[in-house]
Amino acid sequence: MPPKADINKAGWEQSEFPILCETCLGNNPFIRMSKQEFGRECGTCARPFTVFRWNPGAGMRFKTTVICQTCAKTRNVCQTCLLDLEYHLPTQVRDTALGVSNEAPTSDINREYYAQNQEIMFAGGENKLNDGRASSAGREMLKQLARTEPYYKRNRPHLCSFYAKGDCKRGSECPYRHEMPVKNELSQQNIQDRFFGRNDPVARKILAGHAETQGVQPPExxxxxxxxxxxxxxxxxxxxxxxxxxxxxxxxxxxxxxxxxxxxxxxxxxxxxxxxxxxxxxxxxxxxxxxxxxxxxxxxxGRSKNTPAQAPAPAAAVDDDDTA
Ligand SMILES: [Zn+2]
Ligand SMILES: [Zn+2]
Ligand SMILES: [Zn+2]
Structure with missing residues (x-):
């Protein structure tokens, strides 16, 4: 029985199906979802929402939605992994390429206010991300960086911490992966940062790597x-x-x-x-x-002022004296 309309629950969200990327959904065509109304607070706006939980495929770990649909829609991200739904990239990469600002609120009260405003904006079709004026250079960059195939490896069980310490007694029965951990940057990130696209080490790496392939890596x-x-x-x-x-x-x-x-x-x-x-x-x-x-x-x-003497810069039409 769905709960009756309750003034105290204004803004609480009920939904029939989650907003997910292909990877999080998994490759199992007969997927079964468990659904819990108002199951937890959204990881970004803190309002209760309908939580979904499912197994994305044989041998994979259970996945769950961590942010509400309003938040997912305003940033066009998956409710579980928080990656952009179109390009499957961290929001920090997408926003950098498109020149979109996120105006992230800082306090909890502001967060709820932000979410409500975003909801109104979204209902009015004013989603900045769908703004056709975004730069074509930015869109071209995103197309080059986009992950086009689902990446199911991301759904694998987490690593076994006992195995890493050398004393997992569960052996082949252990539900966690028996591999030594490689420093995983994603696991160190909080939901807020990933959602608003800030302090994202994965995004940093993607953007720096792309700058290098485009020939604009920072000079030494x-x-x-x-x-x-x-x-x-x-x-x-x-x-x-x-x-x-x-x-x-x-x-x-x-x-x-x-x-x-x-x-x-x-x-x-x-x-x-x-x-x-x-x-x-x-x-x-x-x-x-x-x-x-x-x-x-x-x-x-720009060029270095400390160009070594053995490699003098050729005379150019434009003097790059940038101390103006
Ligand atoms: Zn939310
Ligand atoms: Zn996802
Ligand atoms: Zn283990």
Whole structure:
């Protein structure tokens, strides 16, 4: 019997089927789900929701939903693994590529308020993630990084901690995996961080690896904190470049931008950051280029001022003196 409408339960969620990615659902076509209404509090908004539990396939561990459907929908993620439903990537990777900000609330009260607002926004079709204006360079990056096949290995039982210590007495009866642990970054992450896409070591690794394949890996000289943009639209000004840069980097504080040096006649600009980390985040976000007024800007790192004497930089039309 479903509970009667109760004013104290406003916003509590009942649902018939969970929102899951293919991997979490598993490869068993005859899947049976157990369902518990208001079974626990959502891991992000703390409101009670309908919890589902199932076995995703032979030899796999039971999986369960950990966040409510409202939260899952607002971030377009799986209720269990919290990866993006379309690209199967951590939200931090997706949001970086699309230049989407998450405006994560910090306190519990704000969290519930945030969830309610998100619910209203979602009902009104204002989901920022479905915003068609997202940069095409960002979408291209996501397509390159997306995991297209389900990854069922992720559903395997957890590692046996007794085995790791050398004294599991359960032998072949042990339901946990008898393998030595490799440092698993995912297991050290909390739900909040994964949901809001912050402090995610897996995302860090994916983004840094992609920057490298795109030829924008950070130079060894840590004093280089500038990125060089080329092929700017003829209409670009320092102001429009600044606006574009800030909008495309929601994870980077605008105050960490030191200056923009626009060289209009060469249609290029230097974006100078105050700290190295911000420059690295920008290079990762722009690994596939940066779109501006229909143009795809080229992006590369500024040059080191400490270029070794034996390898003098060739004279360039643009002097990369980025101390402006
Ligand atoms: Zn929730
Ligand atoms: Zn999942
Ligand atoms: Zn064991």
């Amino acid at each position: 000289d840590e004093s280089v904190m500038s990125l060089f943009l080329s092929s700017l639209p003829a209409s670009a000004t320092e102001g429009t470049i600044r606006a574009r840069v800030i909008k495309s980097l929601p994870g980077v504080e605008p105050t960490s931008l030191r200056s923009i040096v626009h060289v209009a006649k060469s249609r290029c600009a230097f974006v100078n950051f105050k700290d190295r980390a911000s420059a690295e985040r920008a290079a990762e976000a722009w690994a596939n280029g940066l779109d501006m007024d229909g143009e795809r800007l080229g992006v590369r790192w």
